[in-house]
Amino acid sequence: MTSKTHVSLGVAFAAPLVTTYSYNIEYILVALIGAIAADFDVNLPIKHRTWTHSILALSISTIILSTFDKSIALFWFVGYSTHLVADSFTKMGVPFFYPFIKENYGLKLCTTGKTTDILIRYIALIAIFYFCYIYILNTVNFNFLLGLQ
Numbered sequence: 025m026t027s028k029t030h031v032s033l034g035v036a037f038a039a040p041l042v043t044t045y046s047y048n049i050e051y052i053l054v055a056l057i058g059a060i061a062a063d064f065d066v067n068l069p070i071k072h073r074t075w076t077h078s079i080l081a082l083s084i085s086t087i088i089l090s091t092f093d094k095s096i097a098l099f100w101f102v103g104y105s106t107h108l109v110a111d112s113f114t115k116m117g118v119p120f121f122y123p124f125i126k127e128n129y130g131l132k133l134c135t136t137g138k139t140t141d142i143l144i145r146y147i148a149l150i151a152i153f154y155f156c157y158i159y160i161l162n163t164v165n166f167n168f169l170l171g172l173q
């Protein structure tokens with residue numbers, strides 16, 4: 025998946041936590057960073073889609089963050105999880121159990137940057153717009169439009 029799709033999915037799945045459970049909207053930024061964090065490996069001297077795309081990396085990073093702030097850890101977990109699941113839909117798959125099992129898993133249905141990737145991104149963007157609408161309805165007082173106080 026492209027980074028645009030990862031960001032869209034991370035935000036789309038984190039947004040309900042803000043609209044439904046009233047977490048601060050600033051936490052969306054944590055989910056956004058979590059959604060692209062697994063691909064930081066392309067800037068490191070390690071093989072792409074190895075340990076950063078594992079449940080172990082997801083677990084360790086979430087546990088470390090939870091020692092500082094549980095809400096940050098939750099949004100990180102949501103963002104990072106969407107990355108792993110989304111990448112599992114690509115032909116390459118994801119080594120969920122790395123380094124114990126180095127095999128890549130997933131549905132392997134789409135190619136990064138191709139039609140399915142773009143389609144998933146647009147569905148996520150529609151979900152984001154929906155949650156923005158809900159957020160605005162919940163936070164903005166529209167009484168002034170109705171002549172009410």
Ligand SMILES: [Zn+2]
Pocket residue numbers: 062063073077107111
């Ligand atoms: Zn990735």
